[in-house]
Amino acid sequence: MREKYALRQDMFLIGDPGSMRRRLAYHFCLVEGLQPELLTITRDTVEADLRQRREIGKNGQTIYVDSAVVRAAIMGRVLILDGIEKAERNVLPTINNLLENREMVLDDGRCLVSPTKYDKLAKSLGEVEVAARNLVRVSPRFIVVALGLPVPPCVGHPLDPPLRSRFQGRVITGLPGKFEMAASLQDFVDAIAHSPEIPLLPTDAVRNLQEIYTSTGDLYQAISRAYPWKLFPTGPRKGVDTILASLGISKQTRAPKEGPSQLEQVNLL
Structure with missing residues (x-):
């Protein structure tokens, strides 16, 4: 540049x-x-x-x-x-x-007017005459x-x-600077990029994907948050489903943490 x-x-x-x-x-x-x-x-x-x-x-x-x-x-x-x-x-x-x-x-x-042409006109006609002709120098x-x-x-x-x-x-192309992605996330990004019928994944979304995946450890959840593929039309949505299935990425079910009931919480207060 x-x-x-x-x-x-x-x-x-x-x-x-x-x-x-x-x-x-x-x-x-x-x-x-x-x-x-x-x-x-x-x-x-x-x-x-x-x-x-x-x-x-x-x-x-x-x-x-x-x-x-x-x-x-x-x-x-x-x-x-x-x-x-x-x-x-x-x-x-x-x-x-x-x-x-x-x-x-x-x-x-x-x-x-271009600066070269304006300078030539100003030299031959004078600044006053050039200004009177409503010429502006770029x-x-x-x-x-x-x-x-x-x-x-x-x-x-x-x-x-x-x-x-x-x-x-x-x-x-690519991401600026040194940006490392998990192998499973890299496979998903590459698969989206090579599927012409599926909307491209913005670079900002890739960064968000990596951050969410690092903090949660749930790749399916990270993709759902950063890439709204569930809102796509039927064709692209099925394409993303196929990619997720081929990569073995599925929704992880997490057991809810055990804790006191609402009545016990009231008694504790």
């Missing part, structure tokens, strides 16, 4: 569900001393969310509020686009020109880090070829 930032190349981190990709992007900003600007993309995200949002001011006049994309471009921040696979087809092309040429036409009449520190899931097997839209060529991709 440091190499790509030095070359000012936008990045695309793709990997399994979980927060590891987002944590990696934030850790990169922390190490490099950069300020992140997060934009979470959903199916309801529209073009205005990537450009400018029109609002009504205190006096009733129409004002335009810059989006996270515009703020990051002007102020030289790291724009983190989280959930890029959820964007509709007509949304991401809005920032295609910003990714390729660092240029974008805004709704309020301003125009974002910071040379501006960079985009997109976060997404693999489609398929995950649900969403794959990136179009024009947008795909704008990013330098990197597949993020």
Whole structure:
């Protein structure tokens, strides 16, 4: 990521569900001393969310509020686009020109211009003339880090070829740091990963699985708590049942601890 930032190349981190990709992007900003600007993309995200949002001011006049994309471009921040696979087809092309040429036409009449072109215009025309033309300089520190899931097997839209060529991709797999799992838990995680009809197990859930299993010693209980497979549709749910049966993971019945009856508890009080 440091190499790509030095070359000012936008990045695309793709990997399994979980927060590891987002944590990696934030850790990169922390190490490099950069300020992140997060934009979470959903199916309801529209073009205005990537450009400018029109609002009504205190006096009733129409004002335009810059989006996270515009703020990051002007102020030289790291724009983190989280959930890029959820964007509709007509949304991401809005920032295609910003990714390729660092240029974008805004709704309020301003125009974002790449730093190289802006400096040439300022040198030939002067700062006053450039400002009069509503040209805004994009910071040379501006960079985009997109976060997404693999489609398929995950649900969403794959990136179009024009947008795909704008990013330098990197597949993020596994768990960060030194993380050791029990052999039975590792077998279950691997079996889920190799079953395309079953939802992937997020990296955060794997950590929770290991912690619950370590504290309780009941792998079936740990899986039931960290991975809600009982709420899946019939097909994926039966698939998980088959995996559990093949690995010999079943519900452990624990004998209740003997203790005083309710009447004895009252007498003790």
